Amino acid sequence: MYDPTVARLTYRALLGRRRALILFVLPAVLIMISVAVRLLVGADDAVADQVLGGFALATMVPLIGVIAGTGAIGPEIDDGSIVYLLAKPLKRPVIILTKLTVAVGVTMVFSAVPMLIAGFVLNGNSRQIAVAYAVAAVAASVAYSALFLLLGTVSRQAVVFGLVYALIWEALIGSLVPGARALSVQQWALALAEKTAPGAGIASDVGLPVAAVLLAAVTVAGAWYAGRKLRTLTLAGEE
Template identity: 45%
Template sequence: MSTVAMITARGLFGRRRALMLLPLPLLLIGLAAICRAYDLEPTQWGAAVIVGLGFAVVLPVVALIVGTGVLGSEVDDGTLVHILTKPLPRRDIILAKFLVAVVATAVTTTIPLFVAGLLAGSARLGAALAVAALVGSLAYTALFLLLSLLTRRPVLLGLVYILIWEGLLGRWVSGTRVLSIEQYVIAIADKIEPTTLLDAKLGVATAAVMSAIFVVVCTVVAINRLGSFSLAGETS
């Protein structure tokens, strides 16, 4: 399992894909720093930067890049077949790649969100945003890793989920929020540090339970899906 994790990390950070992780977090920090430098009240920019950019764009897009990258490229170029010939349990392969993806996503998103929260309010708000981003990293990564095994266009489907389901339906149609990871993240952050900058529309219990369900169900299905791959690279 550790060998798979090291190979995955080397492949992920050795590609141009790694450079794609930097612009959005830097933009988040930069906008928050500019607003703070001009002495703007957090109520004027906090929600737009933290929720509109941080939770709605930076977190899911970074998770999408990483989650689909740790396995999707191997499915496309055929190297997955080589991995499957090794005497490794399918569970260990998925868990190793999931762990690498979560760590990469969490490091890339929790730090800028902590900084944004610190600039917008306090270290406690920053910590609340970082914890929520960690939960979001787990849920988003599990979902996007699964998509990379279910379809040859995981990025496209991931963008549909982010833009359509969460960006439109999740904000305006109450019934869809229970399946919106963005709403879980907002609810958890707001519970840890209640603030007017966050408008939670779900209870924290629902958010926590649904986050756990996303992680467990997507991971289990991903393990079963990988187990259905034959050595020819097709599913049976």
């Protein structure tokens, strides 16, 4: 369920000049903030938790997910070049799963790795905070990639809707409104961080079993529906 040619083309599209610049900027900002905070306040577990949870997981990770998830297929659908890919003897679920794999990989590299580095910079991974948030970023990367890949197949305004979701729902409502937290990918990922570092003071509004089920459900449902949506696209001249 993976095609190397589709993967290569998707990587090339995601890591082109414009998207690569955005992908590099967000982790660079996180690292710079972490260095500045460490120089100003020293190693502080509470501050590390605020930076990694309040900025990185709540804002940076979903934004990178928007860029990678929608960028993996949205532009091809928008400009019509998807027809050249659909004309090849490839099952459309294979195309979706390949693009999802690439989007997940890109999101993980540009979110989980900088998260881990930032955690070590902030407090030297005291109480496993850096590792815990990196694990959360990995889990969130999978769900966000599937969610935004689906969005890229159903809407020509996928980036706009994705940004609204990332900035308003995940970064704002999902962080501040108690009742909405249970429906936030951020909170589901935090459940994994809480389990990874039980003594670090990380807390999620969702229990780990429920969080794991919800993360898996969003990923599977997003990939399935995206594949179904892609199957409804017809080439010129098809009956």
